[in-house]
Amino acid sequence: MRSQVFLNTLFGLFIIINNHHAAADVSSAVADMDAWIATEKVVLDILQRTLHEERRKLREAKRLKGRLSQLLEEGNERRPRNAFQHMKLWLTLDDVVSVISTDVFTEHYKLLEEERCVQTFPDKQEIDNYGEIFARLQLVYKIHPQDIAEGRIPGTRKTIPFTSEEAFLIGHQQAQSLLFNAAAAWLETALETYIEEPEGEKTGNVLDILNWLQLTIYQDTGNAVRALEYSLQMQEIDPEYWNLKDNIKVYENMINNLTAVQMEAFRNAPNATVSFNTGAVDPLSVSSADEAYRALCRGEERMDPGIRNRLKCHYQTYNNPYLLIQPVKVEQLYDDPQIIMFHSVLLETQASRIRQVGHHHLSRGRVAGGDVRGMVSNYRISKIAFLEESIDPVIAEVNRYIGHITNLDSSIAEDLQVNNYGIGGHYSSHYDFYTNVHDVFNLIAPMTNYEIWGDRLATFLLYMTDVEAGGATVFPRLNLTLFPAAGSAVFWYNKFKDLSPDPRTFHAGCPVLAGNKWISNKWIREKGQDKYRPCALQPDGVANLTNWLERFA
Structure with missing residues (x-):
């Protein structure tokens, strides 16, 4: 009976171990993976100690069996030695049986259960998503x-x-x-x-x-x-x-x-082949059906060489005393709309601290607007957290620096959002300004602080890690691909100078193919920014936006 209990308990532990490997929420995040690995080391130690104890118990059982067999083989002779041996056996039997019956595994297993109570482990829904993760990787990366x-x-x-x-x-x-x-x-x-x-x-x-x-x-x-x-x-x-x-x-x-x-x-039909043709519809995501998106995720060069040849790099200070000693390095990634990358703006110590603080607040990404607002998002597979400045001094420090290098008021902005993407984690094509996807010029229902702060004027996207493979940020309408570079940040305006939405900023986060992707977003709002970025009566940039939009209809 006890052996059956042991086997049942061991099977339960086997399920836990296999769930860690086969069922981990790899798409939402790998932020918990260090904790899982640490727990798996505990499991390994438990198994090693349990096997050691079970071998010792088995040796004791074999020794007791041998003594009993020897005594019984000698018959029922009433001899002093026989009587002494029988007496000695019963005097020590309780100790022997207690050793054999001690359920060392269950004692260790309780420690594991305590560990599970304080760590975040995957659930069945995340396990069920595993097949879709691989299907997405197959489709996007061929x-x-x-x-x-x-x-x-x-x-x-x-x-x-x-x-x-x-x-x-x-x-x-x-x-x-x-x-x-x-x-x-x-x-x-x-x-x-x-x-x-x-x-x-x-x-x-x-x-x-x-x-x-x-x-x-x-x-x-x-x-x-x-x-x-x-x-x-x-x-x-x-x-x-x-x-x-x-x-x-x-x-x-x-x-x-x-x-x-x-x-x-x-x-004569060949074995099953994954359909990579451009007309194939991706059942996982509407935006992923766009071959431009998939090609950009794969790093294929699609930008007009004439545009690329116009791009420049420079140092910027905005005559800001904070930047005079160490100007920020600016790389122009696109000229109209202006999309720039700031290089070396985050120290690894700062990134590590933000990741550490953010890890304790992460939850599955949710829809920000529309009819399903607040629901867990399937077009955004990541774990996110909004970090207030009061949580840690490094958050306030980074926020101030964002204001310096963007030359905007970073206090009129949302809290720093931290994102962690695991294997297959992605964010389908979207706008950062609050609009209905089907009509880029009609605002949806009022959002939090919308009437007070206005819409998301600009996006500051900060890369906190390199990514081994995949995980690029792409702008399908601009044929632009940006691969994460730890410590660098991408910046763009979501609105024209007349504050109308700029549909050219349609962008996406490609699925992570290998590695761990950590980013932070700072969305700077409209109110009070006109003294830093003067408004205009007409959209700047594209001369005929209507004709331009027709290419993507």
């Missing part, structure tokens, strides 16, 4: 599941490959999310991996892999011939598999109605 499974991620060193079970779990989740194209490729990868795994080390269930593979292949391509082939492979392994006979009949009937040409086409 990566085949086979490459991901084998640890070949562009721009990164090769990592430990996926097991057949792990590849199956991803494909299975994608199929349940009706992402059949992505799922078919992952399931075929799972089958190939299963075949290559040595006997005795196979991790997946080949029947489950084949079953979901026949389903997704048919749903994705309508290829009844290939679906039947997988079903017949299942029949060879287990003829009584659930619903298998019915599936075979259905596929055979479909094949009987095919023409010879259709049969040949299905037979």
Whole structure:
């Protein structure tokens, strides 16, 4: 009975460990990953100590068994030595039994439960999003599941490959999310991996892999011939598999109605391939269907060379005494609208402190406006926190410096927003000013402090880490890609000088492919900024905005 309790408890711990690796909220953030890894080290230590104690208990049990066997083999002779040995056995039996019955594992497991109460661990919804994360990465970065499974991620060193079970779990989740194209490729990868795994080390269930593979292949391509082939492979392994006979009949009937040409086409069809064509619709996000967005995320050069040749770099002081000793380094990224990068504006010590403070306040990103305001966002997959200056002196210090280098009043602004993006974390194309996405000139319902402070005049986006791969900031309407550079910041105005919204600032945060992305946003509001940026009666910049917008209709 006690061994069964031990096994049940051990299985519970196994689930926790696997949930950490297979179910982590990698898309929202990896800010908690250090805590998870620390806890996993505790788990490893618990297992090592438990195994040590269990071996000792086993030795004691074997010793007691040997003594009892020896005594009983000697029979019931009433001899002084025999009587003494029986007496000695019963005098020490309680101590021996107490050692054997001590549930060391449960005692250690309580420590782990206490750790779980103070740390943030993933929930089922975050686990269910895992398949969509990989589908998005496949689509945006044109990566085949086979490459991901084998640890070949562009721009990164090769990592430990996926097991057949792990590849199956991803494909299975994608199929349940009706992402059949992505799922078919992952399931075929799972089958190939299963075949290559040595006997005795196979991790997946080949029947489950084949079953979901026949389903997704048919749903994705309508290829009844290939679906039947997988079903017949299942029949060879287990003829009584659930619903298998019915599936075979259905596929055979479909094949009987095919023409010879259709049969040949299905037979010669390649294995599942992820659709990367420009006309493919991404079911995960409306904006991600834009090939310009995806190409920019991949770092493809799309900007007009004539525009790039006009861009310059310079030092700026605004005649501000604070900047005279150390002028800020300014790089022009786009000239109309003006988008600039400030280099080396944040020390690593400051970035580290902001990350540390922000980590304790992070929560899943929510929608800022519209009919679903306040709901957890699916087009913004990250964890965010707004940090008031009173939380830590470094927040006030950074806010003041933002005012100096932008030459705006940073006190008329929202609190510093910290964002952490994990693997697959992204922010679909959006505007920073408060508008209805379908009509860039009509403001939606009043937002917090909108009437007091006005709209978001400007955006200051501060990169607090480098990103190993992916995670760029892109402006699809300007063909501009900005890869994160720790300590640098990007700045642009969201409004023309007449305070009408500038739709050219439509931008997005690309999915993180590898690494950890931390950024901070400072949204500077309109009120009182006219003395720093004088207003105008007409939009500055583009001569005919209507004609320009027609290109993106």
